[in-house]
Amino acid sequence: MQDVAQLRIEAAHKKVAEVFSKDYSFTIPAYQRPYAWETTQVEELLTDLSDAMGPESRSDGFYFLGSIVLVKTHGSPDSRVVDGQQRLTTLTILFSLIRDLTEDPVKQASRETYIKQVANEDEGIPEALRLQLRQKDQAFFEKHIQTRGATESLPSTDGQSGAKARIIENATTIRAKLVEMGEDKRSELLRFLLQSCYLVVVEVPTQTAARRIFTVLNARGMDLSATDILKADLLERAGELKEQHLSQRWEDIEVALERGKFGDLFTHIRMIFERDKPRSALENGFPEQVPIFRRDPVGFVDKVLEPYADAFTLSQNDAELRKRFGPKTADLVRSLDRLDNKDWLPPLLLCLRQSNEGKRDDVPDIVFQLERLAYYLFMVRADVNARMSRYADVLDALEPLSEPKPRVSVRDRSTGFTLTQAEAFAMFNALDGNVYLATRVVKPILLRLEQASTDGSAIYDYPTISVEHVCPQTLPNNSQWAEWFSEPEVHSYLLHTLGNLVLLNFRKNAAARNFEFDVKKNQYFAPGNSSAFTLTNEVRAYSTWMPSDIGGRREILLRRLAKDWRLDDTFERWWVAQ
Incomplete structure (x- = not known):
């Protein structure tokens, strides 16, 4: 017969320091949706924390992070997360970044305890990560976030999707904000987060009970919004x-x-x-x-x-x-x-x-x-x-x-x-840089360029629109590409810029990416002997695709956007200043 004490429901507000402690070992069940917070939500969290820390804050010295619902037996740290995955994952990313940006090795080891439980044989506590995501995502999360030093070289989101892309995007966003803060401000943020930020933790003994509590907390029984x-x-x-x-x-x-x-x-x-x-x-x-x-x-x-x-x-x-x-x-x-x-x-x-x-x-x-x-x-x-x-x-x-x-x-x-001149210059600088790796930027700006390149009569409503590099990311040995781009730094600089990117109305073919230029433009860029996009068709008019061609096309496209946004004069001043 089960002990009645093990069946009790507990709810209490707890400091974040108490939540990320030996009292809890969080796991995300397989049935849960993947991590899905957008960078906008992460930015809002960081801004709200910063505002709450400020001297003129109305927060009375503390900040409420919301509630989490756990399936947890009293006295055991094992905690299956029914609600609260997004907050717990984002906080773990934040802790990991603060740890990796800490220069003092003693402080760094201390700060790692919010990510990983240190083994203690005397107390019978094994080493364990504080949070385990769904099995599908955990190995990636541990490798790139939870492992000490991993966030110092975050991978590109290129080729990633779903939870993995969100994890890297949000980690990149948070890292930029933390670097801007400096060590003292980061330490202040960490202290505020641990000591003055609270979660309402609802602990229930069974999955069924957890779902019922979750329903009540969110008014789901009536589907209230x-x-x-x-x-x-x-x-x-x-x-x-x-x-x-x-x-x-x-x-x-x-x-x-x-x-x-x-x-x-x-x-x-x-x-x-x-x-x-x-x-x-x-x-x-x-x-x-x-x-x-x-x-x-x-x-x-x-x-x-x-x-x-x-x-x-x-x-x-x-x-x-x-x-x-x-x-x-x-x-x-x-x-x-x-x-x-x-x-x-x-x-x-x-x-x-x-x-x-x-x-x-x-x-x-x-x-x-x-x-x-x-x-x-x-x-x-x-x-x-x-x-x-x-x-x-x-x-x-x-x-x-x-x-x-x-x-x-x-x-x-x-x-x-x-737009002030300084703002227009900042926009041209962004347009002139590496736009491909900014995954949310590249397709909208190419479609905007496409729009500026037509009379407005064309409507592109294809089920698939992909972005393709003209000069490939990998240069095959003994190829014309390798001859044209013999200087690696030139290839690296031009590769992801607007001048080297086109749109396709079909999914990219990995086997075709390294085609020589003549084959690529006449076969890959022209299925059915025509391309749907003006930008892509324009590339087919080139006889070579050397650095000078990309540089020339870069100027054409930037001028096209400047003209469409009625910033011609400002662009001329920016161009001269380059």
């Missing part, structure tokens, strides 16, 4: 007489947009009203930042929800955008949609709403400026705070608030839509 909570709040404020009518209008919009985009819409509306980085959950912050939601439920649906839902629907309707604003504007909206964030959507929605109401007749010009700004922020890899601050200024330019409110974060105002 932030918008469900907001809907209930709105209807309660409206009263019984208006409840049915408002409920039907709300649900009509939700069905039309689909649940995921409906939730996104509320996030974008909040930004339009708040014009700063959100500091609280959507269900808590929305009523505070959108006052009409609280004081006038019917007015909110009439004047906010339905107009912005119409604008959102229009932003997704390519045919209607072409009809109303022309093909160029529709193409630019499609170009925006290729970016790895949607922070540009609130300004677009405000602009489209104003147009729908007859208050704006310059939508093509606004969309042009917005797309150019978004690509600048995208190319220089501006973090979420920089993006949101800039778009807040753009919103102010589109429609100043009737009652301006102070920003939560004190900062200098930007130039809004307008």
